Structures are given as structure tokens and as C-alpha cells.
Amino acid sequence: MTSIPLEYYLIVAAALFLVGTVGFLLRRNLLVLLMSIELMLNSVNLTLVAYNRVHTESHAGQIFTFFVIAIAAAEAAVGLAIVLAFFRVRKTVRSDEADLLRN
């Protein structure tokens, strides 16, 4: 399993990050925003694991990924709870309705 070079993975990760970011910027559905964040986190994880495959003397990259997954799970749980709370107040999940901070 050595025929695919590192850069391929990096390019896939960059593309996935791109997709996630564009989704985060353009969509207004809070649920989709959270999913976009998950996509971005996944792309970063992929980069970490790929680089770890270059430096095989330790598992620092994989362990970091492990923690990122844990934090992503926590973030998803809290984020969805916030979406629910927001929905109770505003009866919608559109992000541009969350404008109480404005002025």
C-alpha cells in the first residue's frame, strides 16, 4: 500500500475542505452548517493521518485525529442542542434569523 503518494491525499483533503467551507458560507440551514463543519474536520483529519503515514516513528497524527473525533462528537451534540433551543424560540433553523446580536 505504497503506490499512492502523499500529495494525492492532500489534494483530496484540500478539496473536501473547500467543499465544507463553501457550504458553510453559502448555506443557511443550521443543520447543514453543522454538517459542513464536520466535513472540514474530516478533511483536516485526513491530512493529519496522511502526514502520520510519512513519519511513522510515532502515532501523533492518528492520536490527534482521535481527539479531534472526540471533540467533533461533543461539538455535534452541543451544536444540535443549540439548534433545538434556537428552533424553540424562533420556529426556524435558518441561520440568518439568529440576529439578536445585531445592534
Place this chain on the structure above:
Amino acid sequence: MEALKSQFPAANFSLLAVVLLLPLLGAFVNGIFGKRLGKQGVRLMALSAIGGSFLASLLTFLMLPRGEAAEEGGHLAWNAWHWFTITGKMQQAIPIDVSFAIDGLNATMMLVVTGVGFLIHLYSSEYMWKDEGYHRFFAYLNLFCFSMLVLIMADNLALLFVGWEGVGMCSYLLIGFWFGETKNASAGRKAFIVNRIGDFGLLVAMSMLVYYLGTLRFSSIDLAATNLSVPVKIWPIGNLSADTLPSFVAAVILPKEPVMVYASTLVGLALFLGCAGKSAQLPLYIWLPDAMAGPTPVSALIHAATMVTAGVYLVARMGAVFILSPAAMATVAVVGAATALFAASIGLFQHDLKKVLAYSTVSQLGFMFIGVGMGAFASGFFHVFTHAFFKACLFLGAGSVIHAMHVRIHDTDKSQDMRNMGGLRKYLPITHATFLISCLSIAGVPPLAGFWSKDEILWKAFSNEIAAPRTVNGLVPWAWPTWLGVAIYWVGIVAATMTAFYMFRAYFLTFHGDFKGWTIVRGWTDPHAGHGHDDHHDAPHDDVKGDGPEPHESPLAMTIPLMVLAAFALLAGFLNAELIHVAPLGHLLEGVFKADEVAVHERAAAHGKEMMMLVPGILAFVAGIGAAAYVYLQNKGAQETAFAKSFPRLYKLIYDKWRIDELYEATVIGMVDALADIFQMADTWIVDGILAKLSAAIVGAAGTVLRAFQTGKVQAYSASMVIGLAGVGWFLVRPHAVTSIDDTKLKQTGEVVVSAAPGFGYSYNWAGPGLAPTSDFSATREITIPLQPGDKKDVVLQVKNAFNGVDTQTITVARPGKKAAAPTPGANPMDDLAPGGKVVIPGDKIPDLLRGLHQ
């Protein structure tokens, strides 16, 4: 006693901590937890704090060194901690410690402060019972006792000043205790501000003592005081001279000879300014009568018995300084005499009972200053001692009368007006008896306390003479004319006559004749019950001529202090009755004032006239009391009315206190007001108008612009973040050729090292003279270039990054100098600046300057 002596050695007498900290603890507990403690708890806390302090003071007094040890200046000392160090004019370190020293003088003061303080606490625990600020009152009162104790126990001026300011603050707080009324609040402010003027004098005196003597400790000042006998030029000040001034100005303001005075005179006068402020002497006495706005026990404790005598105490304490300057002594004595007479004259026609007592206090303080000013420190201090008892008793008696009047009259002014009293003798028997004893005492009837102390002072004024100190540098010290003492004596006699007159006027008006407050109806009950004493609302039922119950005697907690104080007013004189040679207090104070009284002599002309000069004193009170009895007991004040009729303007002038307040209003205060108006205009137009509004406008405009970006939408914020991130990414993707030049080795080897900044995936290509030309990029980050003086070389650096981007940079390195010529030391490095480039000035002490010109 022996066990106590070993527990508290004289050099480390830590019992003083108990004396000091108990009132502080009381103030803390009552101030912080008072509301939750309840009134009983507050009363217990306050009384036990000051009572414990009194017991500790008593123990301290008993443990004072006696006999020979006292004559040698033995005392009890306790150094709490080192406070700070200042540097004297000889660069010597002057330690200022929080330390206390107790000798006969301040041990007696401690007893007075804690003892009279305890009685007044006890009295007020009843008097203030219905007041809402009960705990606040006792917190202040305890804090006052603490500050007063610091003031009198301090062994140096700096610590004394702490206490001095502390009592000033407590006085301010207590005068304005009922701050709900503007009159009281402004009376507190007035006291504070007038005291400020005096404090300025005290601070100046402290600075001069540090400068001339290098110490603030009283014991050291006593030893070193003669160093103050140096002439000081006070005019022209600074560098004012015929050279620096226009000639016509110089002709007017510059005297032929510079004006010189002794430093001791300056220090003495500055100290006396402080004392005059605190002890209400001319011209700073104006705050004390107004201070009667506070609760009556406060007037008794602070504005009669203790705080106002701090000035007398300070003069006595600093006797060693005053004695060096007959001029300062004379000032003290003359001001004292003038105040005694002036205040007594105002007291003649006041209607407010407390005002009469206030002016009497000012007048008596004048007597004390006559004493200390004439070099009779012990006598002056003895009057402080006796005055504390009879004046506290008088004030508390007045409080008891007001307490009785409050049954029906709730307005402060009306309840204190003697025209509403009269005939109270039969309703308030204890108050009447104690008030009478104190009146007799203050009038100077033998053998009561006031007689001994007042006549002692007057005799000393008549007989004492201050020896002029030796002449230094040809400046002849001011000499004390013989007639001055005699004049002060006669002024004192006149003032004493007036004192007797107005005190008995007050006594007769209050306790004799018919009651004029209201029509007494037995069994009358107040339909509006539930008012506290000294409550100040003009209740609509204050119909002075209406019906009311019998005035009632005060409860036991108020009459016990009266009786104790009256007993002292009766008997305390025998502690220092020099005439009949019974003077334990005098012996106690001998050691303290021994050194100071060396310069004080008895005039030869006065020798043996002691008994003869007693006669005017006795005549004074006989005349005063007799006149008062004739006018107010016999004729019900007919003569006063007649006087007011025939000299209405004079009567009004005296009644209006000679309109001194109005004079100050017109001069000093008017000036300050005008100044304040100017500053206010500057504030309105410049600070508010230009500075504040302009800057607000600028900030507001910036805010308007920036507000547009604050949409409150998280996604918009993240969008701007992404744009910034893209910028950072672009910077990272581009290669950047940046160099730094290290020339620290230039002097030794004639070489400089040029290195390129590292970067991710960077490779480098160098080109220049002396380098092999190559087109390959390598990992070589540094090159070394040899340079001779006067050389100038161009080096080209190319940097390529991982994305094959290339950046190019040309560096010019040069070494100044003319072919091995030595560089000129101190030459301006900018002189041989190579044209058209940024300068890199390398290293710091390198004479050969090197420039890297980035092109």
C-alpha cells in the same frame, strides 16, 4: 504589678496595643456588623471596647516610671513596626516608625480620652437610643477614640499627624452625622476645610523639622532643638534680586537688608497654625460653633473635651521648639488671649444653649494657649485636664436638657433655645446640680477645679518671663516686653469675668425662672409619640406655646456620667493646686517639661505677689456671677433687653458673632468662588466643549463606519475571516527573500556574514563578486564576504520555494574608511552615509559602519 512589669518592660510596652486596638475593633465590628448586631449588641461592643481601653490606660498610668526615673525622662515605649524611611539633607536615613511613647503628659491625656470617652459612650448609648444610625454613631465614636489615642500616644510627628487627620475625619463624620440636612453637612465640610488650613501649617512644620533636625521623634527633637537657632532668610525668596527683577519692582519689594528670622520661629508659627486650626483659635475658630450641629455627646467628647485640646497638647509636646523662639511664644499667648476675650464676648448674648457652650469652649481654649504660650506648659495642660471634665459635664447637661425639651419640641434650634427653657431646676434635679457645679467650676470659684487651673494660668501669665535665646550670626532674637505678660493677665481677667457672666446667664435662663417651653399639663401624652432626640423635622405640632407634659429627668445611663464628671469638676483641681502645694499631677509632668522650662523665669517684679494677684481672679467671678444673678435672676433679663434697645446695632453685631463668617464669606470664600467660576468656564468651554465633544464626534464617526460591518450574523463574520485567511495563505505561498547582515566579526577577520531568512521548502542561489557563478539552487543559507576598508560589494540572492516561485534581492555591503585609515572617534555616523539607501546600523560600539542597501 511585678509580674506585669516583667510582662511589659518599659522599652517594649506592648500593652499599648490593647489600648489602641480595642476601640479600633469596636469601630470595625460596629461599622461592619452593627446593623445585624442590634442596638444592644452595638452598645455592648462600643462600651466594652472603650471601657477595656480605659482599664488598660489606667494600668499604663500606674506602671509609669516614678520618682527619679520620671525626672530623668523615663517613659514607656512600644515600637509597633517600621513605617518608612526618608532621606535627610545630609543624605542620612531618617526612619519613621509606628511607635508610641508614654510619659506623664500623654498618660494623663490617655486617661482623659478613654475615661471621659467611656462616660460619654455610656451617655450616648441612651441619648442616641432612638436614632436609626445607632451603630454608625458608635462606629464613628470608637474610631474617634482610636484616632485620638494614636494622636496622643505617638512618639513622632508623622504618626501624630495620622491621628490628627483621623480625629479630623471622625469629627467631620460626626458633625455631619445627620447629613440629611444641608446645614449639618455643610457644617461638617466647614470643619474639615478650616482644619485643612491648619494641617497645611503642621505639614510645613514637619518638613522644616526634617530639614533642620533630621528627625520627627519628640525625644530627639527635644535633644536637637537648639539646631533650630539658625537665621533663615525669608525675604527675598528664591533668586529674587535686583538683577532678576525690573528696577522699579525691585525698588518697591526688595528691602535694603534681607529679612531674617530664626528657624525656630518659623517652625513654631507653622506648628501653631496647625494648632489654631484644630483648637479653634483666631482666626480659624469659625468651624467650632458650627460643629454643634452634631449630636450633643459628640460636642461633649470631640468639640470640648478631647480633640480640640490636641493643639494645646501639641504645643506642650513641642515646648522645646517654642521655647527657642520668644516671638512664636508671644504669638501663641497673644492669639490665645485675643481668642479668650473675643469668644467670650460673642458668648454674652447667644440664645442657643449649645452655642453658648461652644463659644465658651473657644474661649477656654484661648486660656489654655495663654498658659502654654507663657511657658507654663504644665498649667496650660492642667487646664486641658480640668476643662475636659466641666465642659463635658456642661455639654452632657445641655444634652439632658435638650432630651427633656424633646418631649414636646422637636426642632433642633427651638429645643436648644434658652428662651424656651427656664425653671427646669425642679424637673431635672440631677442635671441641675451637676450643671451648677460645672458652671461654678468654669467660672473659677474656689476650690473647684476650674479655679485652680485658670488662676494658675493667669498667675503664670503675670509672672513668667521667657529668656531670649543666644544670638546666632548677629541676628538679635525678638525680646518679650515686660508689659505684654501683664496685659495678657488683665485680658484674661476680663475674659474670666465674661465667662462667669455668660455661663451663669445660661444657667439662670435654663434652670431658674418660669418654664416657657409650653404650658405644662399633668398626664399629657404626645399624640405623635415616637420621635427620637435631635430628630430634625419641623413637625407641624411644634406649637411652642401649646400644652405638654412635665419635662422629665434623663435615665440613669445619662445621669451617671453627669455625676461622675461633676465630681471631677469639683475635685480635680487638687491634683495640681500649686497655691496650697498639693500637686501630684504637677510632679508627674515635671520630668516632661523640665528641659523646656529652663528658659522660663519668674519676673523679679512679680515675686511674692502670688496671693495679691489672686484677688482680681476672685473678683472676676464674683462680678460675673453677681451681674448675671442681678440681670437674669432678679430682673428676668430686663437689662439685656434695655441694652438691645439702646444699642441695637452693637447688640446685633455681637449676636451675629461679630459677623466674622460674613467677612470670610466676602473675602476668602468670594475669591475662591470667583476662581472656581473661571475654572468652571474653562471646563465648560474647553474641556467639555472642545476636548470632550470633538473626541466624541471623532469616535462617533468611526463607530458609524465600523457599525456597518457589525451585521450580527455569524456567517458574515466567518466570511471576513475566510478572506483574511486567504490573504495569509497567499503570503505563505509566495517566496520572500529577506537577508540579515552579521558584522560582529568585521574588526577581527574583515568579513561579514550575510544570511537569508529560512522558509518552508526554500532553496537559495547566491551571486556576486568572489562567488562562483551557478544557476543551481542549494540549501546554502549563509555566505561570508571579505571586505577591506572602502570596499563596496553587491550580492544577489534568489530564493525559490516548494511551488517554484522565485524572489530576488540585491544587497550592497560596504565598509567605510579611506584605505586602512583609522576611523575618527566620535564622528557622526551619518556623515558618510552612502547615497540612496536604507541604513542598517549594525552592532552598537563598532566604529566601522557598514551599510546594507536594499535595492
Place this chain on the structure above:
Amino acid sequence: MKSMDVVELVFFAVATFFVLGGGVFTVAARNPIRSAMGLLTSIVGVAGMYLLLSAEFLAAIQILVYAGAVVILFIFVIMLLGPSAMSERDTKTAISRYLAAGVFLASAGTALVLLARMAGAATKFAPAPAGFGHIEAIGHELFTGDLTPFELSGALLLVAVVGAVAVARGKQIDPTLHPQAPDAGPNALPKESAK
């Protein structure tokens, strides 16, 4: 080209298709259920790439945690919200966001081009040492050197669970505490809605 390499390349291609296709589907779908399915696809693709990178343990974790927990959570919430989970089509213009997306697309595209230009410097992997990416080796490192962050992440998860429950439950009115409270149920919505 060895046959093994061909298999790998095909596997990689399929995984890439899953990852990017799933990602685009996630972002583009109007119905959030479809988005969740896209996310699931993308996550499975990433797990496949982990396998290719000799990270077997992480691949398992990825499937378990992401596919098994996170995506299911999303689906639960979507079902809880019902039809209102679907947001209507955007009508408002948001220039700043399109601008940001454009800038980001441009710069990311440039970065991709630059990466592609590095083909000459392509980094080939050396064969992985025995046990690399296995649960034993990772567990050893995790419980020795990285024990503190591991414990901290445990605490974080606990806090997140409590926080999520607290936030999602909203303000509750305990009827036993306020017997005369209005008849609104325990999960009553606040009366005033901003609309």
C-alpha cells in the same frame, strides 16, 4: 504497474469519489436528510482512505463514532424538527458571503494548481513498520504519553453531554414548585416569539 497497485488506485479512486461526491451532496442538497446521507457517504470514504493509510483503528473509530453516532444524531434532530428542518430557498442577497466564497474558491484553486505542479516532488510512502496504526501501538501511546489529554477529553465529553441536555431541555417549569403556574406543559415554549 503491479496488479496490487492497480487495486490500490481503484480503491483510492472510489474512496475519493465517495469523499468528494458525498461532500458536494451534503452541501448542495435542500433536504437535510439528503445532506446527512451525503455526510455519511463522505465519512465512509474518509474511513476507506484511513485504511489505505494503514490506520485501521482510526478507520473503525471513524465508522463507529461518525457514522454510528454523529450522523444518527443529526438524523434524530432532523426527524424531531420535521418538515421545518428544511429551509426555504434563499431569496435574500448576501454579497459578502458570495464574495468570500469566491475569494476562497479562487485561492484554494490556486493552491490546488500549485500542489499539482509539485508532481516532481511527489512523496512516496515507505512501507509501514509492523504494527503501525494497530490498536495496540496506539493504545500504548495514548495511555502513556497522552494520558492527560485523553482524560481531559473524557471530561469534555461529559460536560458536553450535560450541556447538550441542559440546552436542549430549555426552561422548564416544575409544576410541583409552582402549583398555580399556567397550564402550559413542562416543555412550554416561551410565549413571545420574535416573529
